[in-house]
Amino acid sequence: MAVVHHTTLRPTKPELLARWLPTRPWYRGGPAPEPTTVGGFRLDDPAGEVGIEFIVLTEESGPEPAVHLVPLTYRGAPLDGADDDAALVGTLEHGVLGKRWVYDGSHDPVLVSRLLALIEGRTEAQDQNTTGTPDRDVSREYSGTAAPLPGAADVLAPGTVTDDGEGTVVALGPDLALHLHRDPREPLPEGTIGHVEGSWRGADGSRERGVFATIRRGGAS
Template sequence: MAIIHHTTLKPTKLELLTAWLPTRPWYVGAGEPRPVKAGGFRLDDPEGEVGIEFMVVTDDSGPGTVGYLVPLTYRGAPLEGAEHALVGTMEHGVLGPRWAYDGCHDPVLVDRLWALIEGRAEAQAQSVTDAVDREVTRSYAGPGLGAGPVAAPVVEDSASATLLAAPDGTTLRLHRVLRPAPQGAALPPEGATGHVGGAWQLPDGARARGLFAALYADGRG
């Protein structure tokens, strides 16, 4: 169980994202981003070493407000071989130095996301310790993925998503640019064997629901 510390971060997560978002191929804003935290959830690391957060931010630096899904991991030491995925470093008021990574490149987040899709893990509230996030939905209709570590996927960014392709041909499509689902139902797309859906707050205060990730057994992604 991850313990949520209500303390200071220097720089803040949003300050890190202000510098990092424009470096991503799926970022569609103009000029300097103005990210606002709008939602998300956490997953627990069974070893208790890595913080795992799926953050939703909205940004109105372009013609309209856009929502982005940003999976992040927080570590107490650098992750070997993941220098290219470093979002930045922070000083945590309780835990000390923290290294923040694009979670798609962190094996702990990938393993826990697979576990969430299959139903072996529960989404946790973003800012409350030991509280299940009931707004997060998931489904899985494929064969058992097993409880062992997920083989390292090949990670590739596109104009609107990040694809995680496993050696067995399974592909997870993580939707970076979020779109509210019709009638507010975040359902798995056609051909998907699993999905994760979630909610975030729009600038007018309304609550949106949409697809966060979809799993494909045939690699279509």
């Protein structure tokens, strides 16, 4: 079970993300973002080594208010083969755990495998801020075959992650792909065989709801 530490972070997550977000093709804000966390959830790493967090951000520096989904992993050592600008968000000093390497979770096989487990119903979402508390607001559905989706050892070979203006696609095989909805306000696409939904705090204080991730047939196209 992941332990949520309420401690100091230097830089803070919003500060770290403000430097990284403008480098992403799916980012829809301005050149000097001031992201605000308005929702999200966590997943447990069975090995207890990797922190896994899905953050929903609002950003108002662009021509229109933007909402972005940013899945992150936190590691105590660098992730092999993930040191480029797309994968590595940066490093921070954690008040309890020390130096942490922060990655875009779409490039981390632990996050991808645990997200697939969530979609299949083999694990459950955890509250973003409280240890050992399931997040019942996060829902999932899967209508695929009985065969399990790929595990961590079978995903994220070189070239399997693609970022573009629409979001992020992780190829799971020749005819299967995981899509991360960087703007969760977009509707559920046709051809979806599995998905995760969640909510976040809207500008007026009400709860808004949208799609965080989908699994679709047809590969990464």
